[in-house]
Amino acid sequence: MPRSLRYVAFDQLHERYGVMSDAVPGEDVILLVENEAMLSGTNWHPERLFFYRSAARHFARLLEGRGFQVHIHQAKSTTVGLSELKARYPGVPLHATSQNSFRQNERLESIVDVIRANDFFLTPPEVFREWASSQRNIVMEGFYRLQRTRLNVLMEDGKPVGGAWNFDKENRLGPPKNYSWPEPLYFPIDDIDDSVASEMGHTPSGCWSTTREGALAQLERFFSQHFANFGPYEDAMDPSSWSMHHSLLSPYLNNGLLHPQEVLDAALERFSQGDIPIASAEGFVRQLIGWREYVYAMYWHQGEEYQKRNGLGATTPLLPLFDDAAATSMKCVSSIIRDIDTRAWVHHIPRLMVLSNLALIAGVQPQEFLAWMRRRFIDAAEWVMVPNVIGMGVHADGGEMMTKPYAAGGAYISRMSNYCKDCPYNPKLRTGETACPFTTLYWDFLARHEEAFSGNHRMAQQLHGLRRLSDLPEVRGRAATVLQALTSGKI
Numbered sequence: 001m002p003r004s005l006r007y008v009a010f011d012q013l014h015e016r017y018g019v020m021s022d023a024v025p026g027e028d029v030i031l032l033v034e035n036e037a038m039l040s041g042t043n044w045h046p047e048r049l050f051f052y053r054s055a056a057r058h059f060a061r062l063l064e065g066r067g068f069q070v071h072i073h074q075a076k077s078t079t080v081g082l083s084e085l086k087a088r089y090p091g092v093p094l095h096a097t098s099q100n101s102f103r104q105n106e107r108l109e110s111i112v113d114v115i116r117a118n119d120f121f122l123t124p125p126e127v128f129r130e131w132a133s134s135q136r137n138i139v140m141e142g143f144y145r146l147q148r149t150r151l152n153v154l155m156e157d158g159k160p161v162g163g164a165w166n167f168d169k170e171n172r173l174g175p176p177k178n179y180s181w182p183e184p185l186y187f188p189i190d191d192i193d194d195s196v197a198s199e200m201g202h203t204p205s206g207c208w209s210t211t212r213e214g215a216l217a218q219l220e221r222f223f224s225q226h227f228a229n230f231g232p233y234e235d236a237m238d239p240s241s242w243s244m245h246h247s248l249l250s251p252y253l254n255n256g257l258l259h260p261q262e263v264l265d266a267a268l269e270r271f272s273q274g275d276i277p278i279a280s281a282e283g284f285v286r287q288l289i290g291w292r293e294y295v296y297a298m299y300w301h302q303g304e305e306y307q308k309r310n311g312l313g314a315t316t317p318l319l320p321l322f323d324d325a326a327a328t329s330m331k332c333v334s335s336i337i338r339d340i341d342t343r344a345w346v347h348h349i350p351r352l353m354v355l356s357n358l359a360l361i362a363g364v365q366p367q368e369f370l371a372w373m374r375r376r377f378i379d380a381a382e383w384v385m386v387p388n389v390i391g392m393g394v395h396a397d398g399g400e401m402m403t404k405p406y407a408a409g410g411a412y413i414s415r416m417s418n419y420c421k422d423c424p425y426n427p428k429l430r431t432g433e434t435a436c437p438f439t440t441l442y443w444d445f446l447a448r449h450e451e452a453f454s455g456n457h458r459m460a461q462q463l464h465g466l467r468r469l470s471d472l473p474e475v476r477g478r479a480a481t482v483l484q485a486l487t488s489g490k491i
């Protein structure tokens with residue numbers, strides 16, 4: 001009989017962390033489960049399911065190559081699968097790493113004998129708790145400074161390298177003109193990919209690797225081709241390149257093929273060579289040790305009920321355009337939805353400032369939008385999407401996470417992208433047939449919630465702008481028409 005059984009979840013695929021950290025071939029047996037939700041594919045983007053399933057099977061093969069006995073078992077649910085596997089090894093304790101969602105942890109509690117602390121992140125829960133309890137507002141910027149100091153990242157004599165904690169002002173350029181974006185890496189399909197793809201009837205995009213080697217190759221690619229220019233263009237949107245200078249590492253960080261510590265160490269090592277501007281290094285580090293860790297900690301901190309919040313009372317049903325790019329002629333939205341259909345990914349600005357912004361200003365019901373975001377992105381773990389959508393994207397938590405809503409009209413999208421020149425709508429117009437729906441709905445959103453935001457000094461400028469509009473009744477009339485057209489897929 002083996003010493004123990006080790007359950008490896010599909011988002012914990014790393015040899016050196018979690019239950020694998022001290023597993024020994026010949027002594028510990030490794031268990032993975034493909035549950036029915038994964039197998040049936042209902043609702044999930046096929047690229048996302050393919051990625052998770054194929055990466056897990058590659059991981060299983062890697063472990064077999066190391067001499068482990070590995071079971072990759074198909075079952076109705078993870079707990080049923082683990083019970084069935086456990087029955088084959090009576091009396092052998094089952095170990096698991098604490099999971100990445102409330103629900104998964106509850107499910108495993110009844111069947112797992114030893115639950116270990118989750119070491120797939122850089123911030124122990126008690127560190128966040130202690131920090132949060134000392135703050136009036138638990139906003140990201142404060143947490144990020146704690147991380148920089150605590151982890152000693154880009155610090156010199158107790159001060160931030162470059163003389164500032166952030167270089168956001170330098171990192172807000174629109175898309176450059178006449179610029180050649182480097183080609184993204186594409187990954188060949190191997191025999192495991194092929195068998196998962198044919199089981200699913202899916203043709204993989206080739207944009208995402210399903211192996212540790214591929215994830216490391218992507219990391220190297222980022223350092224060699226993108227890191228230096230990552231910062232200035234990190235918020236830009238350019239339809240001529242789907243990847244631009246983004247690292248494309250979030251799927252691997254979120255399924256465990258890469259650990260944030262090794263990405264951080266490699267980034268700091270690369271920065272130490274001296275040719276990476278501080279604005280780019282800081283921008284990347286902010287995503288990795290700031291935003292990513294903050295969002296994960298906030299998921300736990302806010303509790304399980306947080307995802308049900310609807311602080312702005314939004315009731316519009318999910319717009320048809322989210323599932324059908326042809327349901328809109330808005331160039332920005334249709335292009336982005338097509339990109340998501342192709343590879344289950346777009347970077348943070350299309351997610352936040354186009355899709356979530358639209359859901360926010362159109363008043364889309366937050367839980368419907370959250371479910372859609374969870375389904376459609378390759379890296380959309382529950383812990384990622386709950387704070388990002390409820391707190392940040394659609395301001396459904398009444399401003400607990402973000403001090404003001406991320407609402408914007410067409411002017412922002414026009415400044416940060418090349419979409420508007422090919423669009424039938426005009427970002428400068430707020431009324432009339434050719435008014436940009438973002439611009440019209442932005443003002444309508446402010447008018448709808450004027451009272452709620454009136455005590456928020458960070459909204460004072462926007463509300464001042466609203467009160468100066470001489471054509472507000474026409475704008476609100478147009479907004480009603482736009483909303484009607486959006487809900488019927490005719491704009």
Ligand code: SF4
Nearest residue numbers: 330332413420423436
């Ligand atoms: Fe999007 Fe408005 Fe620009 Fe059209 S005009 S691309 S709808 S922001």
